[in-house]
Amino acid sequence: MTFDLLIKNGLVILTSGEVKTDVAVKDGKIVAIGSRLGEAKEEIDATGLIVSPGMVDAHVHITDPGGGYRDLWEGYVTGTKACAKGGVTSFMEMPLNQVPATVDKESLEIKYDAGKGKLLSDVGSFGGLVPYNLEGGIQELDEGGVAAYKCFMATCGDRTIDGDFMNVDDYSLYEGMKQVAKTGKVLAIHAENAAITDKLGDIAYKNGETTLAAYVATRPVFTEVEPIRRAILFAKETGCRIHICHIACPEGVEEVVKAQADGVDVTCETCTHYLYFTTDELDAIGPVVKCSPPIRDKKAQDGLWEYVANGGLSFVTSDHSPCTPDLKDKENAFEAWGGISGVQNNVDVLFDEGVQKRDLPLTTFANIIATNPAKRFGLDEKGEIAIGKDADFVLIKPNAPYTLKAEDLEYRNKISPYIGRTIGAQVDTTILRGHTIYSQKNGVNDEAIGVFIKK
Known part of the structure; x- marks a missing residue:
């Protein structure tokens, strides 16, 4: 199988504990977790990053x-x-x-x-x-x-x-x-x-x-x-x-x-x-x-x-x-x-x-x-890095301090009590159902792929 996305070499937080491993995504879902999973259309090297839900x-x-x-x-x-x-x-x-x-x-x-x-x-x-x-x-x-x-x-x-x-x-x-x-x-x-x-x-x-x-x-x-x-x-x-x-x-x-x-x-x-x-x-x-x-x-x-x-x-x-x-x-x-x-x-x-x-x-x-x-709240497809769940991830760069500036904020009104504070970690990449919606390299992806979850 050729996967849509492969996240490699990250420290992945599973329900059983964190492990350095790879995660494969197909059609917006997590389909495999392990080593040497195969080929993918897109690969993200998560070396040095925490891969969290x-x-x-x-x-x-x-x-x-x-x-x-x-x-x-x-x-x-x-x-x-x-x-x-x-x-x-x-x-x-x-x-x-x-x-x-x-x-x-x-x-x-x-x-x-x-x-x-x-x-x-x-x-x-x-x-x-x-x-x-x-x-x-x-x-x-x-x-x-x-x-x-x-x-x-x-x-x-x-x-x-x-x-x-x-x-x-x-x-x-x-x-x-x-x-x-x-x-x-x-x-x-x-x-x-x-x-x-x-x-x-x-x-x-x-x-x-x-x-x-x-x-x-x-x-x-x-x-x-x-x-x-x-x-x-x-x-x-x-x-x-x-x-x-x-x-x-x-x-x-x-x-x-x-x-x-x-x-x-x-x-x-x-x-x-x-x-x-x-x-x-x-x-x-x-x-x-x-x-x-x-x-x-x-x-x-x-x-x-x-x-x-x-x-x-x-x-x-x-x-x-x-x-x-x-x-x-x-x-x-x-x-x-x-x-x-x-x-x-x-x-x-x-x-x-x-x-x-x-x-x-x-x-x-x-x-x-x-x-x-x-x-x-019954969001059954969300919240875990596990096979069958939505491929939703945040890749975190640890021990990477930065000082928040107003211009960093995406809010309509650039107001936040965290402005001027030095925060010791950074969000490197955000992935929603296998699609990168933010990366430090490319910024926010303006493609509106989000949906209302109806129960």
């Missing part, structure tokens, strides 16, 4: 369509170019901040239409759970092919925009969980106590607080832990499979671990920025690093890394949540948009901070960026 980023916001409100935020073209350059071969797209939000058949089809001919990476979709789609919207989204659902227990959305996303109240969460449970799919949850965090933020703002440190103080750890407990209780009652998004504190992970031991079908994630930044440096960086839940102190970060290394945190995501520069350029941190642009710097930062600085095993690295999120 392409990242499956389970938490990405693309704002396409913008509905006339957010047209200048992140679109599919720039968003998936950033994925390609960052080693992200697939991602799960959140049902917000596009307008209309993805909450029923009509809005899901609008989203699919918006992405036609624009995708450089593959995209699985979250459908929204909101108070206004409990009369059939959940079922329509299931039939339309969403891979999972998402809701907010924290306040979200702009009530002046028709069709924008909206957080759930307790009844909507309970009823929505019952409906999602019938689909068998997972409900991902932004777990923060809306009433308390909103009020604490309002008090601080009226008292003249302006700093990011003050903003962090208005969202204390217990305001994450309490809604996680509540969501777990509701999951027990309804039988809904749940996933807690972007946990910023080890106490939150502890609640998930205890629930798992009690038989609840619950998982959780953290984000690259929680593993990289700490509270004491936020004000020096500025509102570009503002997010919710907030970035916490070094003790919290160390606790999160422990759960990454030893289990408890299933995977790590970017929570790529971009906006226009004017929404970040605020003297008062409380007035700035809360979201971090990070999808392009998951793989390199996590490899450097985890594998190179903390001796994280390569198999654990592959699990947290690819294998575990693919399994959790």
Whole structure:
């Protein structure tokens, strides 16, 4: 057999461990792993490189369509170019901040239409759970092919925009969980106590607080832990499979671990920025690093890394949540948009901070960026270097420090808290279903070969 692609001489991360070997690809699938496999139309010499499964980023916001409100935020073209350059071969797209939000058949089809001919990476979709789609919207989204659902227990959305996303109240969460449970799919949850965090933020703002440190103080750890407990209780009652998004504190992970031991079908994630930044440096960086839940102190970060290394945190995501520069350029941190642009710097930062600085095993690295999120959200063809899986790879150059510049970013708006940081590893090549979508030699391949993954 003549293969389409042969990746040779790399250190390949398999589920059983890493091994120096070759990987052969035919018709977009991995068909052989081993030595002296034969001839191929294209060969990539991966000598000195780590060959990892392409990242499956389970938490990405693309704002396409913008509905006339957010047209200048992140679109599919720039968003998936950033994925390609960052080693992200697939991602799960959140049902917000596009307008209309993805909450029923009509809005899901609008989203699919918006992405036609624009995708450089593959995209699985979250459908929204909101108070206004409990009369059939959940079922329509299931039939339309969403891979999972998402809701907010924290306040979200702009009530002046028709069709924008909206957080759930307790009844909507309970009823929505019952409906999602019938689909068998997972409900991902932004777990923060809306009433308390909103009020604490309002008090601080009226008292003249302006700093990011003050903003962090208005969202204390217990305001994450309490809604996680509540969501777990509701999951027990309804039988809904749940996933807690972007946990910023080890106490939150502890609640998930205890629930798992009690038989609840619950998982959780953290984000690259929680593993990289700490509270004491936020004000020096500025509102570009503002997010919710907030970035916490070094003790919290160390606790999160422990759960990454030893289990408890299933995977790590970017929570790529971009906006226009004017929404970040605020003297008062409380007035700035809360979201971090990070999808392009998951793989390199996590490899450097985890594998190179903390001796994280390569198999654990592959699990947290690819294998575990693919399994959790039913992306069956993704997440592993194994025969029969999609030929999705990221080739990583270890011990290759570089300093990130704004012009390196593929985002529509060149905003990132990682700008100016020296990162100790580089994405050399990204391959989607056997096609090179990025290489350091040739840059991003503009051919839009990505597809929507419908479940």
